[in-house]
Amino acid sequence: MKLYRFLTGPDDASFCHKVTAALNKGWELAGSPTYAFNAATGAMQCGQAVVKEVDGREYSPDLKLGEQ
Template sequence: MKLYRFLSADDTPAFCHKVTEALSKGWVLHGSPTYAFDAANGVMRCGQAVVKEVERSYSPDMKLGEQ
């Protein structure tokens, strides 16, 4: 089964670390990153989808970040 996650955060080094950590756990980049201005908070936000193949059945209560 293929798992999907969308990682997002303010445009800081912490976002890059979040994506790097996911990659180190076997997640793979999926599509292009996104970048948008969050007018409510006055900051730029980044996003990146990642996917991962696992050998288990899907359950809505899965903690995808722990896979």
Template sequence: MRLYRFLTAIDDATFCHKVTAALNKGWHLYGSPTYAYDENEKIMRCGQAVVKDVEGEEYEAGKTKLSDW
């Protein structure tokens, strides 16, 4: 199965650690990161898509917990 996640956080070390943790679990960057200004909080937010291929497993919507991989 191929899994997809979109990681988000404020633009600080939290975001970098979240992406780094995913990469160390075998996820791969998918596309470029994105940045947006949160007008309500007056901060920048980051996002990065990641994907992972898992052999021998089948995806089940509502049952496959992406953060477990």
């Protein structure tokens, strides 16, 4: 099964740590990062898609992707 996540966060070190943690759990970058202004918060936001192949499991909408 191939899993997909889109990580988002503020433009600071916490976002880099979030992506780094995912990479160290076996997730791989998928495409380029995004960078956009969030008018509601008045701050820049980052985003990065990540994917992971997991053998021996079937997809279910109840699956907690962050725990994989």
